[in-house]
Amino acid sequence: MFTRVHQYSTNEQVRVPNVIALVGLPARGKTYISYKLCRYLNWIGIKTRAFNVGEYRRQACDFEKEGKADFFDHSNERAVRIRDECAKHAMEDMGRYLDSKKGEVAVFDATNTTRPRRKMLLDFCNREDHETKFRLFFIESVCDDPDIIDSNITEVKVNSPDYKGRMTEEQAKQDFLQRIEKYSAQYAPLCEEKDAELSFIKVINAGRSFFVHNVNGHVQSRVVYFLMNIHLLPRSIYLTRHGESEYNKIGRLGGDSPLSENGVCYAHKLRKYFEKENIQDLRIWCSQKIRVAQTANHLKDLAAHVEYWKVLDEIDAGICEGLTYEDFEARYPKQFSERDKDKYHYRYPSGESYEDLVARLEPVIMELERQSNVLVISHQATIRCILAYFDNKKREELPYLNVPLHTVIKLTPKAYSCQIEMFKFKIDAVDTYRAKPTEELPWELNGTESNLCRSP
Template sequence: MKRAVSYNDVAAFVSMPLSSSHIESNSSDDDEESKSFPMKKLAIVMVGLPARGKTHIARYIARYLNWLGRTTRVFNVGNYRRELVGASQPAQFFDPNNQEGRQARWELAIKCLDDMIAWLKHQHGQVGIYDATNNTKERRKYVKERLEAECIRVLFLESICEDKSIIEHNVMETKLRMPDYQNMDPETAVEDFQRRIANYEVANETIEDDEMVSYIKIINLGRTIVLHQLTGYLQGKLVSYLMNMHTLPRSIYLTRHGESEYNVEERLGGDPELTPKGQLYAVQLAQYIHKEFTAQGKELPLIWTSQLRRSRHTVQFIPTHNICWRALNEINAGLCEGKTLNDVKQLYPKIYEDRMKDKLHFRYPGGESYVDVIQRLEPVMLEMERLRESILIVSHNAVIRAIYGFLIGKRQEECPNLEVPLHVVIKLTPRAYGCEEARIELNPHEELLSDSPSAPSSNVYSDAIPKQVYFGSSENSFSDGNKN
């Protein structure tokens, strides 16, 4: 199957039914070949010149698949080089005429590939992503034959960039954040990296149909996507995701709703109102968004909330429309809705015990599990990935945990235990080599509470200044006031 899909055709393509008429098969040999590969073992082999977004794409795919419950890991040849021969290799190391450098790079690539195969075969890995240039037919032929000899299905994913502005942006991102150029003069780093790219361009060969491989080509970061001989459910999922993802800079803001009546009583679920403290948080959130956007001459972010009152009322003072998603509603506690965990322990000890043993897969009787929440959030995540604008998402504990876990690359089983306290805004800015995180605590001061805070312009809230309490990796601890 081979298609060229323009950016404007994405919506039509995604809605197209996947009937047998859309799959081309030349002979029954294709069926026999597909039966020889374990369905859960897939190698995604990245292809492309430096500064084409390969590592960014690889990390995004791993983040998405791990979140869906597919054990995925990126094997980056550059990391092997940095660890085994040092990070500060000059551009001459990558010159194809440098026999010593060429041999060293080949040995590192083989070691990385061997480790990925071992992980897939012996450590319960399901999807391995081989992140290297792989930009010659000879190299791709070796990788394909090596993987297929181990009964691992192979999908090549090539990133092609013809837009100089995108390449320049990627070079700047690399210069600022790539481990190879830490503590180096910026201009020197850019010059060296451009020479490295030129060395790879000498031998570069794009994937052709005569290589007899399954491939996806992403051209200019998704403006055009070419598909060739794709088979299987997982590859179809990847296409849907790649059609929505992009690498343009923007920030995503996550927060739980303000304190609700059920938070105070420690009850599960329901549709309670905000407490006075929760209403004050709504005022402070509006103030923070004003300072972050309007005061800096930027348009207000898109706002998504759940359909529940405590979420919608938390954004009531931000002067823009918000979209209310049912998929953003709190986890359905079924039989346990409106009860405290102590009630559940007393009334349904077996349910309480099951929940404590396996929070991810535990499903409330008549309700949902965390896995159910993640599944219903997938369309929301694809839409979030598609957006180019900044966005503020106001939802509930289980839901924000799942979204936060997706954005910082956590595995599915880690999501139920992520710390997402009340009255904290989590600002996430995706980068090529990770996700920058800042936590802004908007702690409503008791002395500022009134019977009915009504507008963010009141001077009574002038002391409620947003405080940045955390920046960097996600390994921080906050108290968590909700039991879901």
């Protein structure tokens, strides 16, 4: 009865901290979902952190004695007690994170396969000692496709901290299969009838279908929207700015100027690069600016589709369009100083901020998550925003990512990272990068798999 009253009361509130809890057997992609979800929510400005119960377990017990499959047997009372304590510690840390206002969303990454464990989570979110009670949403990853499960075990789990360096791949795989059997014996899936008052989404076979139940609030809606668009098919995403423009040569902001002679040369070289790449069903997405359209025109016949998106246009500099940085500083010294203090949130008068640009580009990110091979031809600020999403960059880093002219950035999304390669073309171009004040060097890409810069 208490839970029911709380459900209605939190439904009426707007700004409520959210707990997103994963549910599902091992090797169903829960940590992958957790990683992607944290990256997305942080990128759109919702402060989010994941709490992985497996990490707490690894700190609490010795793998050699406790970490193998028998540790996950429901009849092993000592192990059950340890695992429950680890879950409680993770919940307490999660509660402190949300109560302190350091974050708005906490992702509880664990199997949560039993109703008692999910009841423990629900009771925790309803606790009276929280400053504000937490809204709870479950994501259950359901998978019976043996190919997906086998791929997940082979590519991810055998490299987990539980196994890497401790046993052979075959030993790790066999132990992990036994672990899945232990969890399967007690698994109680979420049910529309038995769990009628809970909010949840079932992601079935890596997103082939979904079941959504009782979604409450803005955050849960955004989570559902995101989950229904992601996939992990092999693909590459290519990002490049247009070729050097006439405005680039004289250092002017924005505008709609055509390509310079060097810019036209880059467009020709870009075509040769993609002829060598020989990508099947390549899609090209462009902004609607002249310099981008001219760059894309040289590649039209190599693409299955070419689309011109206004949302890919450069950041709107408002009253500063067409000015040089020197003009900007001389005419609007206070505005110039404000921008240097907080470039991410600074909004040009009658124009946009990087924060506005991220909101504008969200549909592009969703489509990039859904599509196969895509080349995006756009502008410095827009590519910074896209790159920051895939490279998991913080807001304060985003406006200072170095995206030079005449360079192709190739992104290859992986399960828990993104391989980043940079190909610099040997064609002269002005340097449009403006470093962060007091910073000697530009922010560098993580390139979690690699950070390569080479000539094609």
